[in-house]
Amino acid sequence: MTTDLPARMLRLLSLLQTRREWSGTELAARLDVTGRTIRRDIDRLRDLGYPVEGTTGHAGGYRLASGTAMPPLILDDGEAIATAVALSTAAGHLTGMEETSLRALAKLEQILPARLRTQVAAVQQTTATIGWETCGPRADPELLGSLATACRDHESVTFDYTTRHGTRRVDPHHLVASGGLWYLLAHDTGKDDWRIFRLDRITDPAPTRHHFAPRPVPGDDPAAYVADKIATAPARYRAIATVHASADTVRRRTWALATRVRPRDETTCTVDCSSNHLPGIAQTLAALDADYTLDADPEVTAYLHQAAARMQHSVTS
Known part of the structure; x- marks a missing residue:
């Protein structure tokens, strides 16, 4: 049972932000409290200015509506990394939004836990972009963060790749965004050659705790190298x-x-x-x-x- 009131209130607010509508019974089960406690906590959120609406229907329910001001958001680890990366990208590519993107990014990075701040910094340091597309590149934020950290720390990783059988072991060097996708530029230790891997095809990545000496990328331009490989494939x-x-x-x-x-x-x-x-x-x-x-x-x-x-x-x- 969630007996700590502030913790329970934050958990309730987080749940309301993840779905359009919750029944009182579902919320009570998630928080291991009674329906009466849920009703009291909902009233407390309303007193704090959160626009929580009651819904009609069987057993009724609750939803967080749009209000007159932006309420504080509660993000999980993956959402926080994704938001920080998106803000950083917007600051460098969206004309007219550079300053506001940087202000929002500064606020987010100020409150990020150290472990997430490290991953976000790694993504920013090891990422190159081939142009800019309004749809944005797709990647699992946790995978992106872990590979970025490996690139920055020069740590070998292993992973499975959906288009090849067996586990790959590589020395990761750079992450490159292109054409709505993310690519890992790495030196494949088994092939003793440079390879690019699509992040959406990488599964079960694992650090090896083995650190390598970084190699110079052919042409000294990761984005250009990946773009050329994509173009000539x-x-x-x-x-x-x-x-x-x-x-x-x-x-x-x-x-x-x-x-x-x-x-x-x-x-x-x-x-x-x-x-x-x-x-x-x-x-x-x-x-x-x-x-x-x-x-x-x-x-x-x-x-x-x-x-x-x-x-x-x-x-x-």
Whole structure:
């Protein structure tokens, strides 16, 4: 039973922030108290200015509504790391929000526990970005934090990789965000060569407590190295666009494909949009925002025609 009132109030507030609605019975079970205690605690939250609404229906319930002011948030470890990384990224890439992002980041870092502050700092120190995409790169925050710490501390790690059998042992050097994904640039001890690994394919990472001497990355630019590897990787579907816009203009619009843009003259360039995913090719072509001619596999052109037909149907229906 949660008998400490401040701790119970914080726990109750945290629960209300994780779901749209809770029944009184569920809250009482989670906190191991009676329904009467829950009702009293809800009244206490309301007295403190939290807009907790009662809901109708079988047994009734509670939900935290939007109010006139931003209430304090309670974040778990993974949420805190993700928020700090997002604020740090926004401070460097969102025009007009640099100062407000840094102020929010400073407030968050001031109250982070030491163990989380260390992980956030590691992510910031070991991360490179290939351009910027509004959707943001995807990664499990705890995995991101642990690999960033290993990169910073030069500690070898082992993990399973979904596209390969067996456990990999690597010396991690840098984390790179590109095309909505996170990549780990590491020296594979088994292959004795540089490799890049997608974080969404890494499972069961574990530190080894073995520290290594960092190696110089080929070209001394982690982001450029990863971008080149991504650009030259074999793709299932071929699609080459000749675009009526300068190479510099297209690079600004398609940061993740910067290395695949080749100028032809001052007003024309070619863009290699090849990919393993047809929707990704369509999104890249849409981002060009310019007239183009396309040399592509039949599967690509068929998919684009189907997508255009669906859009036309949705507009006219």
